[in-house]
Amino acid sequence: MYLISRIRIVLNRFVLKNLNLPKPFCLIGVGAAANLCSHLAATGVQRVMVVSDKGILQTGLLEPLIAILTAHQIKVSLFSDVFPDPDHLLVSEGARQLQVSQADAVLAIGGGSVIDCAKAIIHTCTNQQDPRKLAGLWLYAWPRKRGVPLFAIPTTAGTGSEVTIAAVVSDKVAQTKMPMIDPKLTPKMVALDASLTLGIPAALTAHTGMDALTHAVEAFISEMAFVETDELARAASRLILQNLPLAVADGQNLSARQNMLYASCLAGMAFTRAGVGYVHAFAHQLGALYQIPHGLANAMLLVPVLELMQPACNSKLAILAYDVGLITSNDNTDSRAQKFIDHIKALCRQLAIPQRIESLREEDINTIISRAFAEAHGTYGVPQYLTRIEASLLLRRLMP
Numbered sequence: 001m002y003l004i005s006r007i008r009i010v011l012n013r014f015v016l017k018n019l020n021l022p023k024p025f026c027l028i029g030v031g032a033a034a035n036l037c038s039h040l041a042a043t044g045v046q047r048v049m050v051v052s053d054k055g056i057l058q059t060g061l062l063e064p065l066i067a068i069l070t071a072h073q074i075k076v077s078l079f080s081d082v083f084p085d086p087d088h089l090l091v092s093e094g095a096r097q098l099q100v101s102q103a104d105a106v107l108a109i110g111g112g113s114v115i116d117c118a119k120a121i122i123h124t125c126t127n128q129q130d131p132r133k134l135a136g137l138w139l140y141a142w143p144r145k146r147g148v149p150l151f152a153i154p155t156t157a158g159t160g161s162e163v164t165i166a167a168v169v170s171d172k173v174a175q176t177k178m179p180m181i182d183p184k185l186t187p188k189m190v191a192l193d194a195s196l197t198l199g200i201p202a203a204l205t206a207h208t209g210m211d212a213l214t215h216a217v218e219a220f221i222s223e224m225a226f227v228e229t230d231e232l233a234r235a236a237s238r239l240i241l242q243n244l245p246l247a248v249a250d251g252q253n254l255s256a257r258q259n260m261l262y263a264s265c266l267a268g269m270a271f272t273r274a275g276v277g278y279v280h281a282f283a284h285q286l287g288a289l290y291q292i293p294h295g296l297a298n299a300m301l302l303v304p305v306l307e308l309m310q311p312a313c314n315s316k317l318a319i320l321a322y323d324v325g326l327i328t329s330n331d332n333t334d335s336r337a338q339k340f341i342d343h344i345k346a347l348c349r350q351l352a353i354p355q356r357i358e359s360l361r362e363e364d365i366n367t368i369i370s371r372a373f374a375e376a377h378g379t380y381g382v383p384q385y386l387t388r389i390e391a392s393l394l395l396r397r398l399m400p
């Protein structure tokens with residue numbers, strides 16, 4: 001079974017390295033969100049469906065952006081029902097509303113759940129399928145149609161969804177989460193505007209930032225990585241480790257928040273080709289079963305997974321330690337790698353990331369492992385395969 005998974009990873013790497021994946025045009029800096037809205041009119045868009053959530057709606061963030069759209073004679077319909085970890089029912093409802101609105105573009109304004117939901121809505125509406133049938137890697141599926149263009153304005157720095165080919169959709173009844181992975185999901189244009197992220201609560205900043213760090217680290221140690229993704233992942237890791245503590249300590253630190261948005265985008269570009277790994281595979285299951293926020297689940301799993309993967313990716317972790325200035329001339333590869341893991345451990349303590357999952361139950365462990373392995377093996381370039389015993393010990397470390 002592992003041989004088949006490895007063959008698929010070699011194939012995935014070849015395709016993802018050589019295929020000309022779409023890259024969104026990025027507007028960066030304060031004012032970028034307003035510029036993107038003005039630019040929408042210039043692209044010939046006449047009707048747009050804005051996808052967002054109630055929280056963003058209540059902050060008043062949408063009003064000035066929608067005002068710019070209407071000032072350019074663009075008809076706006078609003079779908080602001082997105083909730084964290086959107087499920088297939090919500091996506092289907094959004095797809096129905098997109099069809100009714102006859103919008104020729106979608107504008108997602110929000111965090112990763114909003115952008116993922118917008119991607120899935122377009123894909124579902126265009127392909128007239130149950131969203132659950134659109135999950136998985138596009139390489140192994142029947143070709144799908146491209147929908148209307150997606151424009152994205154992220155309001156959190158973490159998921160990198162604004163530049164990736166993936167969208168995660170939950171099934172609340174089956175208690176699962178599966179990613180749709182298809183280049184056709186990639187947004188056309190994005191605005192990285194830190195002024196929209198000012199004042200986000202410290203815990204949310206910490207969790208989303210740890211999600212971005214996990215993308216960078218898992219992409220860097222992936223068997224599917226190559227020179228371009230390595231450079232993106234290293235730059236992201238360095239920026240996140242320098243700026244995340246500053247952004248969490250002071251919600252108004254504009255430069256730290258702009259750097260985090262940029263780093264999250266770089267990490268997104270890295271993992272859209274190199275993939276993620278076991279941290280995400282397990283985090284998706286914990287999120288689906290116990291509603292643990294995605295970034296928090298990643299933050300709790302990152303150190304335990306890296307400790308298990310360390311023998312297979314020591315030299316790569318040593319490079320990340322070098323990038324952050326953690327090493328001395330006396331360190332060998334092992335101690336450099338250990339210093340990087342210790343640095344993340346200290347960061348988790350500083351960000352008050354809990355070490356235990358109160359809701360994690362012994363009787364769920366087998367299901368979590370089976371589902372995480374089904375997600376990871378053959379899709380993610382994990383540096384080393386875990387046995388079920390190792391995975392079970394990993395999860396038991398998180399039990400209350």
Ligand SMILES: [Fe+2]
Nearest residue numbers: 159211215280
């Ligand atoms: Fe993630």
